[in-house]
Amino acid sequence: MQFADRLQNVETSAIRELFKLLGTPGIVSFAGGFPDSAMFDVDGIREASARALDEPGALQYGATEGYEPLRSQLSAFMATKGVEVAPQGLIVTTGSQQALDLIGKTLISPGDKVIVEGPTFLATIQCFRLYGAELVSAPIDADGVKTDELEALIQEHRPKFVYLIPTFGNPSGALLTRERRKKVLEMAVRHGTVIVEDDPYGDLYFTDAPPPPSLMAMTPEVPGSRELLVHCGSMSKVLSPGLRVGWMIAPPALLANAVMCKQFSDAHTSTFAQATAAQYLKSGRMPATLANVRKVYAERCRAMAESLRSELGGAITFTQPQGGLFFWARLTGANGGPTDASVFAKKAIEQLVAFVPGAPFFAANPDVSTLRLSFATADVARIQEGIARLAKAL
Amino acid sequence: MQFADRLQNVETSAIRELFKLLGTPGIVSFAGGFPDSAMFDVDGIREASARALDEPGALQYGATEGYEPLRSQLSAFMATKGVEVAPQGLIVTTGSQQALDLIGKTLISPGDKVIVEGPTFLATIQCFRLYGAELVSAPIDADGVKTDELEALIQEHRPKFVYLIPTFGNPSGALLTRERRKKVLEMAVRHGTVIVEDDPYGDLYFTDAPPPPSLMAMTPEVPGSRELLVHCGSMSKVLSPGLRVGWMIAPPALLANAVMCKQFSDAHTSTFAQATAAQYLKSGRMPATLANVRKVYAERCRAMAESLRSELGGAITFTQPQGGLFFWARLTGANGGPTDASVFAKKAIEQLVAFVPGAPFFAANPDVSTLRLSFATADVARIQEGIARLAKAL
Numbered sequence: 001m002q003f004a005d006r007l008q009n010v011e012t013s014a015i016r017e018l019f020k021l022l023g024t025p026g027i028v029s030f031a032g033g034f035p036d037s038a039m040f041d042v043d044g045i046r047e048a049s050a051r052a053l054d055e056p057g058a059l060q061y062g063a064t065e066g067y068e069p070l071r072s073q074l075s076a077f078m079a080t081k082g083v084e085v086a087p088q089g090l091i092v093t094t095g096s097q098q099a100l101d102l103i104g105k106t107l108i109s110p111g112d113k114v115i116v117e118g119p120t121f122l123a124t125i126q127c128f129r130l131y132g133a134e135l136v137s138a139p140i141d142a143d144g145v146k147t148d149e150l151e152a153l154i155q156e157h158r159p160k161f162v163y164l165i166p167t168f169g170n171p172s173g174a175l176l177t178r179e180r181r182k183k184v185l186e187m188a189v190r191h192g193t194v195i196v197e198d199d200p201y202g203d204l205y206f207t208d209a210p211p212p213p214s215l216m217a218m219t220p221e222v223p224g225s226r227e228l229l230v231h232c233g234s235m236s237k238v239l240s241p242g243l244r245v246g247w248m249i250a251p252p253a254l255l256a257n258a259v260m261c262k263q264f265s266d267a268h269t270s271t272f273a274q275a276t277a278a279q280y281l282k283s284g285r286m287p288a289t290l291a292n293v294r295k296v297y298a299e300r301c302r303a304m305a306e307s308l309r310s311e312l313g314g315a316i317t318f319t320q321p322q323g324g325l326f327f328w329a330r331l332t333g334a335n336g337g338p339t340d341a342s343v344f345a346k347k348a349i350e351q352l353v354a355f356v357p358g359a360p361f362f363a364a365n366p367d368v369s370t371l372r373l374s375f376a377t378a379d380v381a382r383i384q385e386g387i388a389r390l391a392k393a394l
Numbered sequence: 395m396q397f398a399d400r401l402q403n404v405e406t407s408a409i410r411e412l413f414k415l416l417g418t419p420g421i422v423s424f425a426g427g428f429p430d431s432a433m434f435d436v437d438g439i440r441e442a443s444a445r446a447l448d449e450p451g452a453l454q455y456g457a458t459e460g461y462e463p464l465r466s467q468l469s470a471f472m473a474t475k476g477v478e479v480a481p482q483g484l485i486v487t488t489g490s491q492q493a494l495d496l497i498g499k500t501l502i503s504p505g506d507k508v509i510v511e512g513p514t515f516l517a518t519i520q521c522f523r524l525y526g527a528e529l530v531s532a533p534i535d536a537d538g539v540k541t542d543e544l545e546a547l548i549q550e551h552r553p554k555f556v557y558l559i560p561t562f563g564n565p566s567g568a569l570l571t572r573e574r575r576k577k578v579l580e581m582a583v584r585h586g587t588v589i590v591e592d593d594p595y596g597d598l599y600f601t602d603a604p605p606p607p608s609l610m611a612m613t614p615e616v617p618g619s620r621e622l623l624v625h626c627g628s629m630s631k632v633l634s635p636g637l638r639v640g641w642m643i644a645p646p647a648l649l650a651n652a653v654m655c656k657q658f659s660d661a662h663t664s665t666f667a668q669a670t671a672a673q674y675l676k677s678g679r680m681p682a683t684l685a686n687v688r689k690v691y692a693e694r695c696r697a698m699a700e701s702l703r704s705e706l707g708g709a710i711t712f713t714q715p716q717g718g719l720f721f722w723a724r725l726t727g728a729n730g731g732p733t734d735a736s737v738f739a740k741k742a743i744e745q746l747v748a749f750v751p752g753a754p755f756f757a758a759n760p761d762v763s764t765l766r767l768s769f770a771t772a773d774v775a776r777i778q779e780g781i782a783r784l785a786k787a788l
Contacts, residue, residue, distance in 0.1 A: 003500060045453065106396075123658055130655070131396075
């Protein structure tokens with residue numbers, strides 16, 4: 001059994017077909033999962049890359065673990081978020097997608113169980129399935145994964161690990177409460193279960209204060225939990241996905257295996273991109289960049305919530321996210337409206353507006369009434385126009 | 395059985411121990427496999443990256459297949475080397491190491507046989523073993539793989555594919571003759587065997603005329619061979635390894651599977667690095683860069699050959715390479731000299747000179763008398779000094 005055989009298990013055809021239509025002129029797209037290019041700090045990255053090229057190592061082969069100046073900067077960046085990690089305690093990955101791949105390579109044997117949230121990041125489902133994992137889906141609500149159900153599933157399935165996006169999940173937008181976070185760490189210790197925390201959106205909060213600390217930041221509260229926690233970070237949503245710079249914090253033995261696997265995956269992440277990211281962090285521009293990104297996405301999120309309420313009324317339900325990039329909504333079928341999001345998506349395309357049906361985000365028991373709407377890439381006027389078109393498609 | 399279990403099969407400890415010693419002050423190292431940073435066209439890359447940042451897509455997510463402007467430039471670059479390939483006929487990889495990983499993911503099921511040259515690139519051996527391949531070693535001489543033996547091994551083992559570095563092999567420095575190249579393509583068709591051609595060194599020739607065309611360039615001479623050939627190229631040895639830009643040309647079905655696997659490996663190669671490489675190729679500086687690299691490496695190669703002959707005399711035998719980065723030598727044991735290169739390597743380190751013993755480069759039946767010397771990173775005076783130290787270590 002090889003990867004190519006398992007590719008057939010990887011259901012992307014519906015979404016691929018949809019994305020082909022996104023090139024249609026005039027379409028308003030809420031379908032993407034990417035940040036708005038218009039908000040990239042191009043000037044800052046330009047300066048950073050120019051300075052990077054003054055460094056002797058920026059164009060040469062580098063250590064598989066990562067470029068030392070970047071590991072140091074990421075260590076300092078994590079400290080601002082309450083995580084104490086030495087530069088040697090993290091490795092740089094080619095985007096956080098590679099962290100998922102290395103976790104698959106390092107931990108999954110064919111037939112292993114892995115628990116994920118239902119719904120969760122589509123590429124995670126696909127990546128772990130390629131390694132032969134059997135995925136178990138843990139239910140969530142607006143407060144994130146339901147911890148009682150999660151613990152029951154851990155006891156029943158004894159998974160190799162649990163994969164969570166605790167903060168502004170993709171696609172759910174859900175925010176795991178502080179109380180539930182602590183419970184997750186406690187059950188990890190109680191059952192000796194590895195938890196993988198994927199945190200690409202944690203900096204994108206719309207409230208005055210940050211969201212609850214990451215699971216990794218909370219490990220000091222639960223003795224023994226740090227040894228069971230893997231944390232994946234990314235520059236993609238806050239600075240630039242095109243750099244392909246992510247990182248992974250993990251217990252030493254797991255990190256060492258991940259490095260061995262990475263050595264034969266791509267030798268190392270682009271040194272030029274790493275040196276550029278390091279210079280960017282060093283330049284001190286990140287706090288202002290984050291503040292700007294938060295402000296703009298918060299406005300768009302608010303606009304989308306208002307338009308959804310006023311235009312679609314009872315046809316859908318949703319919880320307004322407090323951060324991230326996504327609304328996760330459910331068709332109610334009220335007044336004879338649609339209940340199948342993939343049918344609705346086709347009608348929406350006819351009205352020149354696109355979103356992603358939610359079913360593919362479930363590893364099991366898909367809820368076909370769900371859908372994901374990104375507010376990241378359209379400005380407020382386009383959001384209003386797009387939601388008005390959705391109303392027409394109803 | 396997972397990757398982490400197979401990591402134990404991956405023998406690198408001897409070389410890792412050696413590389414730890416390379417930080418010793420004053421050491422002359424012939425051990426590396428990397429190009430000389432001093433020869434990177436930093437000004438050209440600086441201009442290219444600045445222009446890349448003017449492109450709207452350079453910092454955004456991109457297609458898994460590769461950034462379109464780079465695919466077009468690589469198509470044109472391959473045309474200068476006699477290979478006709480449409481931009482859609484190649485994908486960009488995160489260094490050619492990732493091409494090897496994708497080939498492993500796409501083609502190898504545990505227990506599959508794969509034929510490689512003996513010796514061959516160490517990271518290839520390790521990468522394919524991680525996917526559970528059983529490697530078979532085909533003997534070579536200075537003219538590359540011995541085609542009669544290769545065909546017998548294909549008939550005996552019915553491998554999933556054959557992996558070759560036909561032009562200035564690592565570590566062998568060997569150059570497969572035109573006649574043998576044609577035989578390889580013919581036997582591929584005769585037995586329906588996929589051939590993977592790894593070609594990172596093909597542009598680094600020291601002769602007035604280029605070496606024989608790549609296997610890929612020769613496929614029109616052997617009907618049916620193109621459908622069985624995978625070609626891996628790289629910017630690493632000619633422009634910069636730090637960009638991590640490689641590419642892979644393959645039959646459509648294999649390429650499509652590789653793209654699916656890459657999607658979950660790292661989503662795509664750094665768009666910023668790809669846009670920079672594309673702008674560099676577009677700038678027209680590559681021919682002058684290649685001419686300079688060839689000239690400098692040719693001088694160093696000549697200097698190493700002369701020093702080896704004058705300083706070490708009959709203690710070693712070697713064939714002077716016509717390109718690439720490496721001398722592949724064999725200890726003769728003449729006059730009571732050493733015959734085990736790993737013992738000799740330790741004595742050499744005491745004299746502050748380093749090389750890599752050849753045994754780990756063999757997938758089977760290691761020849762412990764062999765060693766690899768890189769002439770890429772030391773200038774002529776350091777090469778002479780280093781070889782003089784080697785003579786002392788004798």
